[in-house]
Amino acid sequence: MPMPAEDPTQTPPAPSLPSEAASVTVAYQLPGRAASPQQQLFRDCFLDLMESEEAILxxxxxxxxxxxxxxxxxxxxLDECAEVIALDPALTARVFRIANSPLYGGTSSTTKEAVLQFGYARLRQFVFSAQIIERxxxxxxPPGWEHFWIRNVxxxxxxxxxxxxxxxxxxSEYLAGMLHxxxxxxxxxxxxxxxxxxxESPNEVPLEQAEKEVFSFSHADASSLICAKSHLPARVVNAxxxxxxxxxxxxxxxxKKPEESETLLAVLLFLCDRLADDISLPIGGRSTGLAPEEVLSGPEWDWLDRYGKKPEFRAIAEEELDRAYQVGAVFLA
Structure with a gap:
């Protein structure tokens, strides 16, 4: 079913990323401590990489x-956005492929029409996805990770x-999902x-625990430094x-107000990972091993009650999975 087009007269969202980002001090520190000279070497090497690697911007x-x-x-x-997109043939082709895909049901023949079909919010998603995947x-x-970018989208x-x-x-929320x-x-x-x-660690050992046993830090710690390197909001970095x-x-x-809560964003990422495993997007062939009825349960799920009635998580996940495959077909072809 095509996504409904946004009102093309809608003003773009408030630019909260730059102002939020002002609270981030990029110190490139890892939590925990090395338990061996080898782990210390891994920590030092990773921090050196973070200093030398370019940001995602x-x-x-x-x-x-x-x-x-x-x-x-x-x-x-949106007219200004369309003019800039037209300067890059590869970017223009991608915009047309998505705007005219079954996902959006468009029949755009000009860049401006395609951008109007997107609207600001979806154009923002497009730009973030294009830059991060390219970066x-x-x-x-790793072997068996063919769905990695589909999972991230x-x-x-x-x-x-x-x-x-x-x-x-x-x-910020979209970037957290793409980068976590x-x-x-x-x-x-x-x-x-x-x-x-x-x-290759036993399936009963969580990947995060296995990572810490080898490196003394986890992929989540590494991902948060990537977010900090790119001057993303402290709320994103900590979540x-x-x-x-x-x-x-x-x-x-x-x-806290939901838009200010680090925990709310972190809980959404946590539950998203569970759902991704449950809908056939596991990492490296590993999954949580939870039964379908157990995926949306536990203290993290219950914590959301403080913000009122929960959205239909599973129905939304199924819809977004279809969209992710269509978006991925554009960026990963």
């Missing part, structure tokens, strides 16, 4: 970089959509032998770091 001079800035500006127009696409993908779409049931989203597992790619690319040992144990965050015991 595109070059300001590139069409994608200019588009990135436009979609975060309250003064930009990490050259890194080594699904996570981004799902988390932003569910978050939107609680508050007006800003794009990218630490895996860093570990797999730069420490392939050690990461292979992690993947990504804690997405396997969201109720450990300091604000879990308080009732």
């Amino acid at each position: 595109p070059s300001a001079a590139s069409p994608l970089g200019r588009l990135w800035q436009l979609i975060r500006s309250p003064d930009s127009t 990490f696409s050259k890194m080594e993908m 699904f996570s981004a779409q799902f988390v932003e959509r569910i978050a939107g049931k609680y508050f007006k989203t800003t794009g 597992d990218t630490g895996w790619l860093m570990l797999a690319s730069f420490f392939p032998d050690e990461f292979r040992a992690v993947l 990504v770091a804690a997405h396997h144990h969201p109720l450990s965050l300091p604000d879990a015991a308080t009732l």
Whole structure:
């Protein structure tokens, strides 16, 4: 079923990413301590990589970089976005493929028509996905991880959509979903032998625990540093770091506004991972091993009660899975 088009006269979302990001101090520190000289070497090497690697933000001079800035500006127009997209043939082709796909049901013949079919919120998703996948696409993908980017696109779409049931989203939520597992790619690319040992650990040992036994830090810790490196909001950085144990965050015991709660975002990432495993997007062939009725249960699920009636998580997940495959077909072809 095609997605309904947004009102093309709608103003772009408020640019909360830059103002939120001002609270982030990029210190590139890892939690925990090395238990051996080998673990200390891994920690030092990873921190050196973080210092040398580029952020996910595109070059300001590139069409994608200019588009990135436009979609975060309250003064930009869709016409301006269409003009910038037209400067990049590859970007233009991708926009047409998505806008005219069964997902959106469009019949656009010009860049402007395609952008109007998207609307601001979906154009923002498109730009974020394009940059992140391009940024990490050259890194080594472990065997059995063919669905990694489909899973991440699904996570981004799902988390932003569910978050939107609680508050007006800003794009931070989409980025959290896209980036929360990218630490895996860093570990797999730069420490392939050690990461292979992690993947070969017994199924009853959670991946995060196996990672800490080898490296002294987890992929969640690595992903949070990637978010910090790119000057994303502190709420995103901390939620990504804690997405396997969201109720450990300091604000879990308080009732904050949903748009300010690190725990709420971390809980959504946690539940999203469970659903991804349950709908045939497990990582490395491993899953939670939970029965379908157990996926949406437990203290994290119950914690959401403080914000009122829960959205239809599973129905939304099934819809977003279909969208993720169609979006992935554009970026991963």
